[in-house]
Amino acid sequence: MHQIVADARASGATVGCIPTMGYLHDGHASLIRAASKKHRLVVVSIFVNPTQFGPSEDFERYPRNLDHDLKVVAEAGGAVVFAPTVEEMYPDGARSTIHIPQISEILEGASRPTHFDGVATVVSRLFEAMHPDEAFFGQKDLQQTLVIEHMVSASEIDDVRNVTVTVLPTQREHNGLARSSRNVYLTAEDREDATAIYRALTGASEKMADGENSRANIEAAMRRTLDSVSGLTVDYAVAVEASTLQTKDLFISGEQVALLIAVRLGRTRLIDNMVVKMP
Ligand code: AMP
Numbered sequence: 001m002h003q004i005v006a007d008a009r010a011s012g013a014t015v016g017c018i019p020t021m022g023y024l025h026d027g028h029a030s031l032i033r034a035a036s037k038k039h040r041l042v043v044v045s046i047f048v049n050p051t052q053f054g055p056s057e058d059f060e061r062y063p064r065n066l067d068h069d070l071k072v073v074a075e076a077g078g079a080v081v082f083a084p085t086v087e088e089m090y091p092d093g094a095r096s097t098i099h100i101p102q103i104s105e106i107l108e109g110a111s112r113p114t115h116f117d118g119v120a121t122v123v124s125r126l127f128e129a130m131h132p133d134e135a136f137f138g139q140k141d142l143q144q145t146l147v148i149e150h151m152v153s154a155s156e157i158d159d160v161r162n163v164t165v166t167v168l169p170t171q172r173e174h175n176g177l178a179r180s181s182r183n184v185y186l187t188a189e190d191r192e193d194a195t196a197i198y199r200a201l202t203g204a205s206e207k208m209a210d211g212e213n214s215r216a217n218i219e220a221a222m223r224r225t226l227d228s229v230s231g232l233t234v235d236y237a238v239a240v241e242a243s244t245l246q247t248k249d250l251f252i253s254g255e256q257v258a259l260l261i262a263v264r265l266g267r268t269r270l271i272d273n274m275v276v277k278m279p
Contacts, residue, residue: 001082005041005131013040017132018079019123022046023063023181024072027171031136032076034168042079043130050086051094052118058267063184082130089125097121100150106245107260108143108271111235119144120151127152127160135163140170140178142258142273143245170272172198178272185268193231193265200225200237201259201274208276213251215239218259226263235262235269242275251278 005015016039018031028044035042046069053059066083073079097117103109104116127135137145145167155161171179176198177191186194200222207221215238222237240247242256251257260273 001043001129002131004080005043008041009131014134015039015041015043015130015132016134016136017043017045017126017130018136019045019047019126021048021062021181022069022083023065023184024069025171025179025181025183027138027140027179029072029076030171031138031168032073032079034166035134035136036077036079039134042077043132044073044079044081045126045130046081046083047089047122047126049089049118049122051090051097051121052115054112054114057112058182058185063181082126084129089122094121098124098151100147100154103143103146103150103245106143107236107238108262111262116144116147120147123148124151124155124157124160127163128157131159132163134166136166136168138170139167139275140180140272142167142242142260142275146243146245176202178270180270182268182270186265189231190265190268193229194263194270196226196229196232197261197263197270197272200261201272204239204259205274205276208251208257209279211279213278215247215249215251218257222259222261226261231265233264235264237261253278 016035018035020028048062050059073081098120099117100120109116149165152163152165175195177194203225204218204222212218218239219237226234226237238260240258242258255278257276258273262271
């Protein structure tokens with residue numbers, strides 16, 4: 001990987017990278033297409049990162065299919081695929097990890113206590129391996145993008161600190177369901193139930209467009225939509241200030257507000273979000 005990047009850089013290329021866990025879909029493809037427009041060398045990493053899964057989570061059953069992934073990459077315009085093994089990424093057995101305080105500890109971090117340490121650690125190591133100028137992430141994982149931005153700006157490693165982090169919009173299915181590798185776990189009935197997530201987000205954003213600025217009312221509206229689906233359990237459904245994910249009671253005109261939802265459908269956990277500017 002180092003040699004490919006060094007050769008490309010020597011010939012004047014810039015490098016864009018897309019870190020993924022594979023089982024690629026159109027959300028990933030949109031990031032590959034965007035990177036290809038800006039960089040002559042595009043690297044897609046495919047690595048199901050064990051350190052970001054909790055002990056009772058789905059690391060073992062997480063979907064994997066490299067042949068399928070190579071086809072998606074080719075259809076998106078092609079890229080170098082970097083698919084390291086666990087031993088290559090963690091020759092030390094992951095004894096040293098990166099912890100980004102505060103932002104890693106709320107919401108997803110509260111439900112999945114070691115998750116963002118695993119994310120920050122693996123993305124730092126992937127940046128060292130791929131040495132990109134720019135890295136592309138999806139807004140689908142909004143809190144993750146904030147953790148990564150903090151990790152990059154706090155890093156003492158040049159190959160990490162100099163990376164530009166770019167966040168691009170969430171790609172959705174026709175019914176609004178955010179594309180996710182985990183959607184493969186869903187039954188037809190689950191998929192129908194899961195559309196409540198997008199309905200809750202759009203319903204709340206419409207209320208905000210009509211002037212609703214009370215956090216409690218916005219969150220209650222999302223809850224009503226989600227609670228109307230019996231097969232779905234809400235982990236959180238919150239309205240928070242978008243750049244810090246901190247809670248506040250009233251949002252002011254012009255403020256960017258993040259609506260964040262996490263639910264469980266059977267054994268599957270899904271997250272989604274929308275960022276709304278208060279009118
Ligand atoms: P993952 O393979 O799930 O770790 O995701 C790899 C990257 O793709 C992350 O930056 C995700 O935010 C992004 N991504 C995942 N799903 C989507 C989506 N539906 N739309 C846009 N980006 C996505």
